[in-house]
Amino acid sequence: xxxxEHPRTLFEKIWKAHAVSEEPGQGTxxxxxxxxxxxxxxxxxxxxxxxxxxxxxxxxxxxxFIDHSIHTTPVGTYGKRSRIPILDPDRSLQxxxxxxxxxxxxxHFFGLDDPRNGIIHVAPSEQGITLPGTxxxxxxxxxxxxxxxxxxxxxxxxxxxxxxxxTQCLHQQRPKTMEVRIEGxxxxxxxxxxxxxFIIGQIGTGAGTGHCIEFTGSAIRSLSMEGRMTVxxxxxxxxxxxxxxxxxxxxxxxxxxxxxxxxxxxxxxAVNYWRSLTTxxxxxxxxxxxxxTDDMIPQVTWGTTPAMVVPVTGVVPxxxxxxxxxxxxxxxxxxxxxxxxxxxxxxxxxxxxxxxGSCTNSRIEDLHIAASMVKGKRxxxxxxxxxxxxxxxxxxxxxxxxxxxxxxxxxxxxxxPGCSMCMTMNEDHxxxxxxxxxxxxxxxxxxxxxGSRTHxxxxxxxxxxxxxxxxxxxRAWE
Ligand SMILES: CC(C)[C@H](C(=O)O)[C@@H](O)C(=O)O
Ligand code: SF4
Numbered sequence: 263x264x265x266x267e268h269p270r271t272l273f274e275k276i277w278k279a280h281a282v283s284e285e286p287g288q289g290t291x292x293x294x295x296x297x298x299x300x301x302x303x304x305x306x307x308x309x310x311x312x313x314x315x316x317x318x319x320x321x322x323x324x325x326x327f328i329d330h331s332i333h334t335t336p337v338g339t340y341g342k343r344s345r346i347p348i349l350d351p352d353r354s355l356q357x358x359x360x361x362x363x364x365x366x367x368x369x370h371f372f373g374l375d376d377p378r379n380g381i382i383h384v385a386p387s388e389q390g391i392t393l394p395g396t397x398x399x400x401x402x403x404x405x406x407x408x409x410x411x412x413x414x415x416x417x418x419x420x421x422x423x424x425x426x427x428x429t430q431c432l433h434q435q436r437p438k439t440m441e442v443r444i445e446g447x448x449x450x451x452x453x454x455x456x457x458x459x460f461i462i463g464q465i466g467t468g469a470g471t472g473h474c475i476e477f478t479g480s481a482i483r484s485l486s487m488e489g490r491m492t493v494x495x496x497x498x499x500x501x502x503x504x505x506x507x508x509x510x511x512x513x514x515x516x517x518x519x520x521x522x523x524x525x526x527x528x529x530x531x532a533v534n535y536w537r538s539l540t541t542x543x544x545x546x547x548x549x550x551x552x553x554x555t556d557d558m559i560p561q562v563t564w565g566t567t568p569a570m571v572v573p574v575t576g577v578v579p580x581x582x583x584x585x586x587x588x589x590x591x592x593x594x595x596x597x598x599x600x601x602x603x604x605x606x607x608x609x610x611x612x613x614x615x616x617x618x619g620s621c622t623n624s625r626i627e628d629l630h631i632a633a634s635m636v637k638g639k640r641x642x643x644x645x646x647x648x649x650x651x652x653x654x655x656x657x658x659x660x661x662x663x664x665x666x667x668x669x670x671x672x673x674x675x676x677x678x679p680g681c682s683m684c685m686t687m688n689e690d691h692x693x694x695x696x697x698x699x700x701x702x703x704x705x706x707x708x709x710x711x712x713g714s715r716t717h718x719x720x721x722x723x724x725x726x727x728x729x730x731x732x733x734x735x736x737r738a739w740e
Contacts, residue, residue: 269542272508273439273474276414276539280397282431289435295396297324297426299369300382301331301356302687303401307424308363317367320430324369325391329381330687331356332374334650334677344678345374353688367427380653380679383407383495383621387487388655390520394509394536399426404621404703406497409506410490411513412539414474416504437474437503438548441541444479446555451737453631454489455623455701455720457481458496459561461553463571470502473549476541477507481555487516488627495622496703499568508540562608562733563705563718565596570705572608574723574735580604599707600715601695608733611717615698616647616728617710618721619677620684623701624652626659628721633665635725635739641673642731648675648690650682674728683710699727 270278282291297320304326311318318324331353333346348354357374364371372379378389383404386392394412399405401423408415418432426432442461448454475497482490490507497505514533517523524532559573570593572579581593581604597604602611618624618632629651641647649669651657657679660666666676683690684702686709692698694713701724702709705716719727726736 269545271439271541271545271547272412272476272506272539273414273437274545276395276397276412277436279395280414289433292397292432292434294399294426294430294432295323295393296386296391296398297423297430298382298386298391298398298400298402298405299324299326299360299423300400300402301328301360303420303423304363305356305359306420307401307427308359308367310424311427314428316428318369318427321368322370323430324367324427325386326360326364326369326371327379327382327385328357328360328372328374329379329679330681330685332678332680333689334680334682335689336676336678377654377658380651380655381621381624381681383491384624384652384656387411387491387516388520388653390517390523393517393523393532394513395539399432403498404495406502406505407491407495407621409494409497409504410487411517412506412509412536414504414506417498438472440470440473440475440502440549440551441547442475442477443550443552444477444481444555445552446558447481447484448555449558451560451722451735451739452555452558453720453722454485454492456558456561457555458493459563459568459571459718460555460558462496462500462568463561464553465500465551467499467567467569468501469551470497470500470505473502474504474506475500475502476547477505478541482507483510485512486627487512488625491625492622496568499703509536560720560723560736562723563716564600564602564608565593566599566705566707567596568703568705568718570596571718574608574733576608578602578604578606578608609735610732612644612697612732613699613717613727614645614696615683615692616641616645616724617650617683617698617700617702618648618674618724619650619652619682620700620702621652621681622703623721624650624656624679626656628701629656629660629665632721632725633668635722635736636672636674636729637668639672639729641728645728645731646675647673647728648677648683650677650690651679653679672729685709686711699724699733
């Protein structure tokens with residue numbers, strides 16, 4: 263009798279291909295193709311490894327970047343010193359420890375003066391390290407970003423980092439699968455960032471809990487790789503373990519010729535295999551949600567979770583309009599923290615600070631959009647605005663195209679790559695009570711500085727807000 267394979271989801275295909283052993287009720291031992299490490303979550307696992315007398319099992323599959331703890335204020339150019347020395351002893355130690363550990367173990371290392379360095383969820387794909395059908399882990403929650411290439415990519419804890427360093431494997435409970443199907447296209451003024459905020463606004467921050475999300479639908483297909491990374495980056499903010507998008511011609515075109523991507527005949531073999539990485543017709547997900555985007559308007563968060571989001575043409579919502587007491591309490595608390603009144607027009611909210619950067623939105627496409635919005639204009643006098651490219655590669659490309667000049671002439675700070683003001687692990691942060699328009703992914707209390715208030719937006723919205731001084735309906739921007 264002919265053997266008929268049951269239809270499988272993309273997730274199931276990658277999971278199965280990496281399961282070293284799988285016992286019912288016991289979880290799965292997964293093989294990890296690539297392990298990304300950064301200075302914040304790797305020192306402890308390396309120390310534990312050393313104490314146990316063990317070595318890094320696969321240094322060639324381990325890639326180290328420096329991003330969270332570093333200054334982004336420039337002092338020079340590549341080749342000379344490009345960074346201000348870190349005065350904080352703990353942060354300085356994190357960086358020197360990673361340098362030392364990476365050299366000792368012989369892992370791939372992208373140092374501070376190496377233009378290939380950058381945010382751990384921006385730089386690896388530029389180098390072709392992020393390849394379809396692989397498993398990628400990192401001690402960092404936004405590892406889901408790499409899922410944009412049809413990768414099973416997820417964040418892990420420090421003891422798991424140690425386990426992967428030692429064995430290149432990881433013990434995991436199999437997540438459930440969830441399809442988020444996006445029907446419709448991206449309306450005027452909307453980008454991948456608006457799309458993912460809109461999705462989270464619809465499904466909530468807990469919708470993906472215990473699941474690996476696959477984003478499907480025509481809106482996803484039409485996104486560039488940069489846009490797909492923005493969407494998968496925030497899958498974690500919908501509670502998901504991972505987010506992924508099936509690879510296609512856009513993916514292959516992006517990867518071709520990248521330093522760590524397969525070459526020549528191997529490339530052909532790889533692409534043939536990658537073409538099989540789609541969810542089979544008839545495959546069943548544990549959960550499916552459908553989001554319609556035709557009426558979508560550029561999005562702005564008003565509260566302290568990414569799901570507290572409204573269209574820029576809207577108003578700050580009123581807890582009294584909601585029936586769930588828990589939701590009302592959460593909204594009241596968010597309103598108090600954000601110092602906002604229900605009914606305030608979003609376009610009337612004035613900001614102090616604009617941050618264009620982070621692993622959500624610091625890629626070249628993001629900078630193209632932002633630069634096109636600010637060209638020939640001036641940042642509002644009361645606003646401090648900065649652009650922080652996600653990697654040295656992004657920075658170099660932007661500079662070769664003159665984007666840095668456009669930003670600087672408009673009054674933006676043009677920075678060295680890093681996580682910067684996405685979170686308070688370096689010198690870039692806001693003062694208490696200050697309000698930002700930020701292209702990052704988290705607006706939790708204190709995220710950009712103690713007492714600071716964050717509104718998550720797209721790069722286009724952030725750029726326009728810097729010029730106008732308040733949020734604006736960018737659909738009419740000229
Ligand atoms: C510092 C790191 C562990 C953290 C994370 O896991 O995501 C950070 O990158 C963040 O965005 O909050
Ligand atoms: S840019 Fe922000 S979200 Fe991304 S890894 Fe750095 S701190 Fe985390």
